[in-house]
Amino acid sequence: MICLVTEPEIPTHRTKSELALRVLRERIRSGQLEVGYRLQVDELAAELGMSPTPIREALRLLQADRLVHYEPHRGVVVARHSPERLSDVYAMRMALEPLATRLAIERMTDDQRGELQTIHESFLAAGRAGRGKRMAQLNSAWHLAIYEAAGSDMLRDFTARLWDVFPWRTNWAVEQRSPDSMREHSEVMAAVLAGDAQAGADAMLAHIQAGSASEQPELGEPRT
Known part of the structure; x- marks a missing residue:
């Protein structure tokens, strides 16, 4: 069954990094986070109620998928697809x-x-x-x-x-x-x-x- 949800919830079997990845991927995919948007670890950690470590892991995975990238003097931003x-x-x-x-x-x-x-x-x-x-x-x-x-x-x-x-x-x-x-x-x-x-x-x-x-x-x- 495909679960239709409008807001991510924290399933007990998921890690915090998986939750952060799910939330950020959906926000990027839907356009809520636009190209060039700066993803700040501390702000995301506070919003999602977790430490910076799972946020950094989620950003690392998003970077591997080329959905975000690192820019000097700005940090991690939402990437534009070629x-x-x-x-x-x-x-x-x-x-x-x-x-x-x-x-x-x-x-x-x-x-x-x-x-x-x-x-x-x-x-x-x-x-x-x-x-x-x-x-x-x-x-x-x-x-x-x-x-x-x-x-x-x-x-x-x-x-x-x-x-x-x-x-x-x-x-x-x-x-x-x-x-x-x-x-x-x-x-x-x-x-x-x-x-x-x-x-x-x-x-x-x-x-x-x-x-x-x-x-x-x-x-x-x-x-x-």
Whole structure:
């Protein structure tokens, strides 16, 4: 099951560094922390109610994912993704996510299909209400629910990794992307409900390609 939460809570089985990583990754991914924002260890430690040590560990992991970087005289700041990195992530998503969608449609249970439909309906409602942040949360939950339903731990882990490093704030900032995404999600859902694995894979590929095309100014010219 995909848990839909609006604010991170402290699960008893997680370490403080894992909690800090989860909170900061979500804030960067949603755009709450913008490119160039300075991440100050002491302030974050006070806000999250922990010592500086787990904050530093979380920042180290975010730096390994290239979501933050160190700047002289400023410290750790939210990084801007290069066009090459964005292009690479999109290429991998186009390869993996249609496959995951095909497998999910072939393998998902009735409960998983119902959960996916519930998330989708909430996503559409958030879109109609103009709740961009909520749309972003539900978008993530919807995609990850599909990949969970594929029944492949390796494929799920690979796709989840791509979602961890992708700067989703760029996608949701693109004008008209939200209504387009609502329509594209609905096309995938139609295939899910019809049990048409090929149509679902095709619709997911078209969805990712449309996201890539909408960000061409961010991505820059294709590499040769």
